Amino acid sequence: MQGAVDSTPVVTGHEVAAHEEHQDLRVLGLITFLCSEFLMFAGFFAVFLVFRGSNAQWPPEETEVELLLPAVNTLILVSSSWVINLGTKAIKANDLAGMRKWFGITAAMGAVFLAGQVYEYMNLGYGLKTNLFSNCFYLTTGFHGAHVFIGLVLILGVLWRSRRANHYSDIAHTGPEMAEIYWHFVDVVWIVLFTLIYLLTLI
Amino acid sequence: MAQAEVSIKPTELQGGHGHPDKWKWYDYFTFNVDHKVIGIQYLVTSFLFYLVGGFMAVLMRTELATPDSDFLSPDLYNAFLTNHGTIMIFLWIVPAAIGGFGNYLIPLMIGARDMAFPKLNAIAFWLNPPAGALLAASFFFGGGAQAGWTSYPPLSEITANLPQTLWCAALVMVGTSSILGSVNFLVTIWKMRVPSMKWDQMPLFCWAMVATSILALFATPVLAAALILLIFDINFGTSFFKPDAGGNVVVYQHLFWFYSHPAVYLMILPIFGIMSEVIPVHARKPIFGYKAIAYSSLTICLVGLFVWVHHMFTSGTAPWMRIFFTISTLIVAVPTGVKIFSWVATLWGGKIRYTTAMLFAVGLLSMFVFGGLSGVTLGAAPFDIHVHDTYYVVGHFHYVLFGGSVFGIYSGIYHWFPKMTGRMLNEPLGKVHFVLTFIGTILTFTPMHSLGMQGMPRRVAMYDPQFADLNQLVTIGSYVLAVSVIPFYINVIWSWMAGKEAGPNPWNAMTMEWTTDSPPMIENWEVLPVLTHGPYEYGMDKADQVGPAGEPVATTRP
Amino acid sequence: MKQIPAPFWTLVLGIAVTLISLWVGQNHNLLPIQASEQAPLVDDLFDVMVTIGTALFIVVQGAIIYSMVRFRQRKGDETDGLPIEGNLPLEAFWTAIPSIIVVGLGLYSVVVFQEMGGFSPGGHHGHGTMVAMAPQQSVIDVAPLLAQVGEGESADVYSRTQVYGFGASPLMQLNQPDVTVNVTGMQYAWIFNYPDTGIIDGELHVPVGKDVQLLIEAKDVIHSFWVPQFRLKQDALPGEPAELRFVATREGTYPVVCAELCGAYHGGMRTQVIVHSPEEYADWVASRVAEASSTTAVAQTLASPTSAEYLAAIAPDLATSPVQIAQMNHAQMDHGLSGVSMDR
Numbered sequence A: 001m002q003g004a005v006d007s008t009p010v011v012t013g014h015e016v017a018a019h020e021e022h023q024d025l026r027v028l029g030l031i032t033f034l035c036s037e038f039l040m041f042a043g044f045f046a047v048f049l050v051f052r053g054s055n056a057q058w059p060p061e062e063t064e065v066e067l068l069l070p071a072v073n074t075l076i077l078v079s080s081s082w083v084i085n086l087g088t089k090a091i092k093a094n095d096l097a098g099m100r101k102w103f104g105i106t107a108a109m110g111a112v113f114l115a116g117q118v119y120e121y122m123n124l125g126y127g128l129k130t131n132l133f134s135n136c137f138y139l140t141t142g143f144h145g146a147h148v149f150i151g152l153v154l155i156l157g158v159l160w161r162s163r164r165a166n167h168y169s170d171i172a173h174t175g176p177e178m179a180e181i182y183w184h185f186v187d188v189v190w191i192v193l194f195t196l197i198y199l200l201t202l203i
Numbered sequence B: 001m002a003q004a005e006v007s008i009k010p011t012e013l014q015g016g017h018g019h020p021d022k023w024k025w026y027d028y029f030t031f032n033v034d035h036k037v038i039g040i041q042y043l044v045t046s047f048l049f050y051l052v053g054g055f056m057a058v059l060m061r062t063e064l065a066t067p068d069s070d071f072l073s074p075d076l077y078n079a080f081l082t083n084h085g086t087i088m089i090f091l092w093i094v095p096a097a098i099g100g101f102g103n104y105l106i107p108l109m110i111g112a113r114d115m116a117f118p119k120l121n122a123i124a125f126w127l128n129p130p131a132g133a134l135l136a137a138s139f140f141f142g143g144g145a146q147a148g149w150t151s152y153p154p155l156s157e158i159t160a161n162l163p164q165t166l167w168c169a170a171l172v173m174v175g176t177s178s179i180l181g182s183v184n185f186l187v188t189i190w191k192m193r194v195p196s197m198k199w200d201q202m203p204l205f206c207w208a209m210v211a212t213s214i215l216a217l218f219a220t221p222v223l224a225a226a227l228i229l230l231i232f233d234i235n236f237g238t239s240f241f242k243p244d245a246g247g248n249v250v251v252y253q254h255l256f257w258f259y260s261h262p263a264v265y266l267m268i269l270p271i272f273g274i275m276s277e278v279i280p281v282h283a284r285k286p287i288f289g290y291k292a293i294a295y296s297s298l299t300i301c302l303v304g305l306f307v308w309v310h311h312m313f314t315s316g317t318a319p320w321m322r323i324f325f326t327i328s329t330l331i332v333a334v335p336t337g338v339k340i341f342s343w344v345a346t347l348w349g350g351k352i353r354y355t356t357a358m359l360f361a362v363g364l365l366s367m368f369v370f371g372g373l374s375g376v377t378l379g380a381a382p383f384d385i386h387v388h389d390t391y392y393v394v395g396h397f398h399y400v401l402f403g404g405s406v407f408g409i410y411s412g413i414y415h416w417f418p419k420m421t422g423r424m425l426n427e428p429l430g431k432v433h434f435v436l437t438f439i440g441t442i443l444t445f446t447p448m449h450s451l452g453m454q455g456m457p458r459r460v461a462m463y464d465p466q467f468a469d470l471n472q473l474v475t476i477g478s479y480v481l482a483v484s485v486i487p488f489y490i491n492v493i494w495s496w497m498a499g500k501e502a503g504p505n506p507w508n509a510m511t512m513e514w515t516t517d518s519p520p521m522i523e524n525w526e527v528l529p530v531l532t533h534g535p536y537e538y539g540m541d542k543a544d545q546v547g548p549a550g551e552p553v554a555t556t557r558p
Numbered sequence C: 001m002k003q004i005p006a007p008f009w010t011l012v013l014g015i016a017v018t019l020i021s022l023w024v025g026q027n028h029n030l031l032p033i034q035a036s037e038q039a040p041l042v043d044d045l046f047d048v049m050v051t052i053g054t055a056l057f058i059v060v061q062g063a064i065i066y067s068m069v070r071f072r073q074r075k076g077d078e079t080d081g082l083p084i085e086g087n088l089p090l091e092a093f094w095t096a097i098p099s100i101i102v103v104g105l106g107l108y109s110v111v112v113f114q115e116m117g118g119f120s121p122g123g124h125h126g127h128g129t130m131v132a133m134a135p136q137q138s139v140i141d142v143a144p145l146l147a148q149v150g151e152g153e154s155a156d157v158y159s160r161t162q163v164y165g166f167g168a169s170p171l172m173q174l175n176q177p178d179v180t181v182n183v184t185g186m187q188y189a190w191i192f193n194y195p196d197t198g199i200i201d202g203e204l205h206v207p208v209g210k211d212v213q214l215l216i217e218a219k220d221v222i223h224s225f226w227v228p229q230f231r232l233k234q235d236a237l238p239g240e241p242a243e244l245r246f247v248a249t250r251e252g253t254y255p256v257v258c259a260e261l262c263g264a265y266h267g268g269m270r271t272q273v274i275v276h277s278p279e280e281y282a283d284w285v286a287s288r289v290a291e292a293s294s295t296t297a298v299a300q301t302l303a304s305p306t307s308a309e310y311l312a313a314i315a316p317d318l319a320t321s322p323v324q325i326a327q328m329n330h331a332q333m334d335h336g337l338s339g340v341s342m343d344r
């Protein structure tokens, strides 16, 4: 499904660049698509909750989750949603440099998040196959991670294109806007995921 | 806004590259972004897959002509059974009804030059042939997936692992295709109608596609989730569905049916849309109860999301679920009934033309009512417990899928073929096709109900000899069906090359697709049409006022 | 026809349709004989649905055929039909009637479901849960199949999991079942295990008129236990216990069919249920117990059997032909089923 996600903005980007009136449709299309995409995660979450409900010890003893690092990671990802918003605000005010700055910071924050995730994986002491909990854990966080990665690619794509003169401006900013929406989506999914998989273990 | 397109010259829309006035035959084999080309690509490929799926069915029926397993090996039987179901659903009905008619008709019906996202649209189509190739490949790398189109674990995890994985991958691809398609349909219908077209002046087919798209958007990703988990279980050592490691086999069934029940409505709602177009035209009457039909599609879409457990009444389902889902299932009969009665009322008092399109539409009405009523009996949990996983269910769903969806697709083809190709299909040959199909359907799928109630389970290559007679009858029926497609394919191929010229509006229909040439030019109209009357105003002295392409006729609604 | 008013014809048609539907509902002869207390309940529900369905079908079909004939295009007539776009009362009528029917059917289904015992699976396990009981009471060590589900660990599996299926009907609520049988589905056979007596068999033997409780589970993949004449079916799910409780009402031999696709030989997974008179049943139990205590050898071979060996050992009892057993062995070899290994 990832292929689809990243082709949405990139491909149609060429297509309709000729006339502006299609821009809002692309945003609309992306939002529709993301609603649908969210349900895939909902499926994973539902499976997780079913197993959680039917197991007395969840997560099982040897596969407890780490909390500190993910909490920091959450903070980074959530705040990056504000940062990227500053970026699109900048371009709407025709401030290209501002947009590049904020998008750059967002990309960096995303990269830190991913690095943190990888670090977490390497230090947990259990793997995908260990038990049912670790199955769920790696699958959901891994799929989310893949989406973060796509979001990162989209942001970098926007940065790359922004080198072209007049590619983005206060009247042509669909690309950054879509990257932003996608990034918010990734963020929202993470918040649900973090609540379910990490915070719920505290109860 | 989209309306601004009115002023755009065709060439500009293609990014200024310029293009020919008409597509050449080889354009249909390329990554083309024209919605009409994509629609035809969907239709032609799905009709080819239909032959493959049908061929498998005929082989299965040949095996079942006798009680013993003597024609196909049991593994091969299961592989054919699985791929028959999969191909028929995911590579025949869904792409033909949604991809084919949806893509071809929606922009033409709402007065748009193309879909909202043409390239995405082309990508969605091009996910389908490789999915078919994966299924074909699965036969060469381990004998094909064998766990039924439902692929319940643990069976699907211990038999034919590689083919099963390929099968999952194929389904993820068609699923993605259908999500992308649905995004396109929704945004197009929502935003790209000609400015003069209000929601309640939209042809009912578009309403049906709105409901279909919403359903696809909500349900398909859940199937993807289930398949991904299955792939991980098979290949990467997880144990979501492995009971001996704490997994739960019923969870898969919930995820699967959360998609696959809505999927059956995905396969019938577009067909309902086709019915609402074909019947008024050939009965020469306005559609009866426009709003009721439009809203009932949405109701079916909504209620259809909450009935999935009726496929699991004998599985691990708690008592309250059996009750809740019995009642929600039965409720679907109400909006469906509204549609059926409205179509019958549309026939009533008309001047019915006995065209092949109309015959298939009316045939569908009869078949679908029968299949729907047997569906209602299945919805009642106490009875379903007896007939679940028997030929009674097989009878039910072939009545609605073959007697419903396939009849509807045929009807749509006879109706819109002139628009798509500029040529008429041969009517006498069409009638031969109809009669054979009608008889074949009754012969094949009626005895199945009795078999199931008497005790014959489904998905068996060998069965109790007491069922031999009825099974032979079914097999004969399936041969009649196999023969029935011959006149159809001949008709299509021959008419496409040398049929009678159709002209823009051979049926004197009032929806917007008939205001342009047949086949329509590349950007659909020279100048976008202006809506002058509703889609179904027959008998209101309007039929003659449909102007030639692009020339709006100045009339007002009374 | 001009003299006779339309309401009259409507009435005549209505009566005719009603009579035909009622007749069809009573005389369709589509269902096999009834051999359990639940069967008549289910059949009555089905008869009602057939009656309603027939009426609806005749009405809709009749209207279609009438329209097709009466309102067909006449030669040379190129005009359109009547421009009727709707009729609110009529539409309300055909929304309301189906709604009423559907609600009625829903309620009726609930009642039938309750009388069948649908609300109380797992409620009263007179003999305890299935695995806990089996090992101690058996004359021979019966549980080679169930052993894997294991003693200690399984006990809590069963205590926390929901039991699915049909339990005691409301009238039986307080009674203990007269006979309890542990039913295990495996590729491609049913194993019936009587914890009270230690009998294991490939066929199910039950006394007529007695309250029988089946505790159903599967060893490898999902199977489904179905006796068409009982109108009862329950999936046998690996790891999820299920129950079917019934009273057989008619002596005779009926098929036990596996209804869930479980592999290549799913179609061959058939056996029988024999409903005995109480005396016959007692004789059968006695003879089997005697037989079992004299053949301890069987118990030894079964110490660590693969399912294929196990099947071969009890082959005479299974309603399967030697050829099929051979095929099964072959199939099992291919699929490596001995010891539910699924992570290959």
Ligand code: HEA
Pocket: B150, B264, B265, B267, B268, B310, B311, B329, B330, B332, B333, B334, B336, B337, B338, B340, B368, B369, B370, B371, B372, B373, B375, B376, B378, B379, B380, B384, B387, B388, B389, B393, B396, B397, B400, B401, B404, B405, C056, C060, C097, C098, C099, C101, C102
């Ligand atoms: C096009 C596809 C399609 C459609 C439209 C339907 C429509 C319906 N289906 Fe069907 N169904 C399938 C395709 C479809 N189904 C498939 C493929 C399976 C099997 C999957 C598998 O296991 O492989 C299946 C299986 C299936 C089951 C599970 C059976 C089992 O496995 O045990 C059930 C149970 O409730 C069911 C019910 C219904 C109902 C209630 C409707 C309703 O929507 C029908 C509504 C229509 C009418 C009722 C007729 C017209 C209405 C009137 C004339 C009004 C008055 C009527 C009344 C008041 C009753 N279907």
Ligand code: HEA
Pocket: B050, B051, B052, B053, B054, B055, B057, B058, B060, B061, B081, B082, B084, B085, B086, B088, B089, B092, B093, B147, B148, B149, B150, B394, B398, B401, B402, B405, B406, B444, B458, B459, B460, B461, B474, B478, B481, B482, B483, B485
């Ligand atoms: C839209 C869907 C659809 C359609 C159209 C059909 C069409 C047919 N189906 Fe199918 N069927 C399913 C969907 C469909 N089916 C599904 C979902 C299942 C469940 C699978 C499962 O349990 O997992 C199923 C299962 C199923 C079974 C049950 C198998 C079992 O449980 O053991 C049977 C048995 O008779 C059957 C028969 C038929 C027949 C005879 C046709 C006929 O209508 C087909 C008529 C034949 C043709 C129209 C083609 C003829 C052409 C040729 C012979 C020439 C071939 C040439 C080339 C290939 C070049 N089908």
Ligand code: CUA
Pocket: C185, C186, C187, C188, C222, C223, C224, C258, C259, C260, C261, C262, C263, C266, C267, C269
């Ligand atoms: Cu066991 Cu089918």
Ligand SMILES: [Cu+2]
Pocket: B260, B261, B264, B307, B308, B310, B311
């Ligand atoms: Cu369903």
